[in-house]
Amino acid sequence: MLESLSQKLRGAVQKIASLTSVNDKVIDELVQEIKRALIAGDVNVQLAEQIAKNIKEKASGKIPAGMSRRDYIIKTVYDELISIMGGERPEISIKPKKILLVGLFGSGKTTTAAKLAKFYQKKGLSVGLVACDTVRPAAYEQLQQLSEKIGARFYGEKAEPNAAKIAKNASQKLSTDILIFDSSGRDALNSQLIDEIKSIAESAKPDEKILVIPADIGQAAKEQAEAFQNALGITNVIVTKLDATGKGGGALTACYETKSKVVFVTTGELPENMEVYDSKRFVARLIGMPDLETLLEKAKETVKPDIAEKIISADFNIEDFIKQMESMQSMGPLSNIVDMMGFGGKVPKDALQGHEDKMKKWKHIINSMTKDEKADPEIISPTRIVRIAKGSGTNEADVRDLLNNYNKIKKMMKSFNPAAMKRGNMQQLLRQLGGRGGLKGLGL
Numbered sequence: 230m231l232e233s234l235s236q237k238l239r240g241a242v243q244k245i246a247s248l249t250s251v252n253d254k255v256i257d258e259l260v261q262e263i264k265r266a267l268i269a270g271d272v273n274v275q276l277a278e279q280i281a282k283n284i285k286e287k288a289s290g291k292i293p294a295g296m297s298r299r300d301y302i303i304k305t306v307y308d309e310l311i312s313i314m315g316g317e318r319p320e321i322s323i324k325p326k327k328i329l330l331v332g333l334f335g336s337g338k339t340t341t342a343a344k345l346a347k348f349y350q351k352k353g354l355s356v357g358l359v360a361c362d363t364v365r366p367a368a369y370e371q372l373q374q375l376s377e378k379i380g381a382r383f384y385g386e387k388a389e390p391n392a393a394k395i396a397k398n399a400s401q402k403l404s405t406d407i408l409i410f411d412s413s414g415r416d417a418l419n420s421q422l423i424d425e426i427k428s429i430a431e432s433a434k435p436d437e438k439i440l441v442i443p444a445d446i447g448q449a450a451k452e453q454a455e456a457f458q459n460a461l462g463i464t465n466v467i468v469t470k471l472d473a474t475g476k477g478g479g480a481l482t483a484c485y486e487t488k489s490k491v492v493f494v495t496t497g498e499l500p501e502n503m504e505v506y507d508s509k510r511f512v513a514r515l516i517g518m519p520d521l522e523t524l525l526e527k528a529k530e531t532v533k534p535d536i537a538e539k540i541i542s543a544d545f546n547i548e549d550f551i552k553q554m555e556s557m558q559s560m561g562p563l564s565n566i567v568d569m570m571g572f573g574g575k576v577p578k579d580a581l582q583g584h585e586d587k588m589k590k591w592k593h594i595i596n597s598m599t600k601d602e603k604a605d606p607e608i609i610s611p612t613r614i615v616r617i618a619k620g621s622g623t624n625e626a627d628v629r630d631l632l633n634n635y636n637k638i639k640k641m642m643k644s645f646n647p648a649a650m651k652r653g654n655m656q657q658l659l660r661q662l663g664g665r666g667g668l669k670g671l672g673l
């Protein structure tokens with residue numbers, strides 16, 4: 230989990246944000262805390278020290294006109310972190326191309342192949358996945374199943390040991406806009422792997438050779454990226470498993486040091502758990518600033534406009550709530566979404582756990598409610614709870630659980646403070662979602 234890095238950075242920034250005046254002692258403390266947080270997150274020690282030094286110098290120096298020292302310090306922390314996490318958001322070309330994924334065993338190549346496929350499918354391109362991993366047992370089946378799951382074309386030759394041959398045949402057999410070649414890994418980058426990848430590249434002629442690196446190796450990502458770069462001339466990097474380790478900051482800074490451009494990061498095992506990497510958003514999320522741009526993009530893809538509008542204006546009933554929970558599920562864990570909106574930490578965790586089982590139960594419960602109860606759950610008295618539980622084959626605790634969660638989310642949305650968000654983004658968000666009048670409830 231990146232949570233600990235995030236918590237430490239948030240803590241440091243929040244502390245300074247809560248002060249009315251800052252002195253040298255406060256700045257020193259902040260700088261030390263940030264340095265400790267970065268080192269604990271496996272960021273290279275020298276890099277962490279350099280960042281601390283830069284922040285201190287700027288914080289103690291001249292403050293731009295019209296800005297308080299405190300705000301300037303926060304901005305400096307933000308800017309400095311971005312400077313080590315990678316520059317601008319990368320350009321991802323949405324056009325027909327061939328992509329070869331390379332990396333060591335277990336780095337996440339095959340699952341990433343499916344995630345990339347889904348990404349390009351959503352952009353309207355047809356995608357084919359090619360099984361060029363002839364080493365790992367059942368690699369063929371794994372990719373075949375993923376292809377089926379996401380509705381991508383698939384090409385593989387189960388009995389063929391020569392990956393380059395498969396790559397060549399795939400290019401002839403599949404005429405999709407995008408072709409993604411999955412390849413085999415090894416425990417380390419040895420000559421066998423290098424030769425194999427080179428031969429696949431010769432026959433596939435990929436436009437992009439992307440290295441897949443798991444975030445849990447932390448700053449060791451530097452060595453790995455350099456080795457692959459030198460041996461194979463990779464074009465870009467995808468950092469996987471950002472959800473599963475506290476070393477993500479280390480991996481991202483290490484990649485950036487090698488000048489390998491991180492194009493995507495993955496944050497879970499499902500095909501939709503991938504996003505374009507943008508250091509600005511990443512840092513904003515780490516230190517807890519609202520990240521509406523990411524939300525906007527995800528919302529555009531999955532949330533139905535009418536529901537999104539209702540949710541944002543806190544004018545939703547219990548049925549909308551369930552629909553929203555369901556579409557949120559396909560956006561990834563709800564806690565991520567809430568984090569992106571800058572609510573992180575304020576919402577009880579159990580309000581966010583939208584497991585499928587629970588969702589099914591909740592649907593039964595709602596089906597057992599009367600029209601009046603659905604429109605105004607506040608009228609649901611303890612006797613009504615007993616009736617609803619019986620009618621839906623659940624128990625009273627389940628009914629109360631649903632009502633509690635609904636109330637919590639509703640309360641949270643009501644406390645939604647639009648002034649804390651970037652005004653332009655908020656309006657853009659609603660426009661993109663097709664919202665009209667949704668801002669009324671927010672007083673904008």
Ligand code: GDP
Nearest residue numbers: 334335336337338339340470473495496497498
């Ligand atoms: P490969 O050997 O490089 O093809 O790696 P796989 O794609 O088979 O992935 C190895 C393991 O890592 C699988 O269990 C994946 O489900 C898991 N994995 C891949 N990406 C992520 C991610 O972003 N988050 C988490 N938590 N697990 C991941």
Ligand code: MG
Nearest residue numbers: 338339362368
């Ligand atoms: Mg694989």
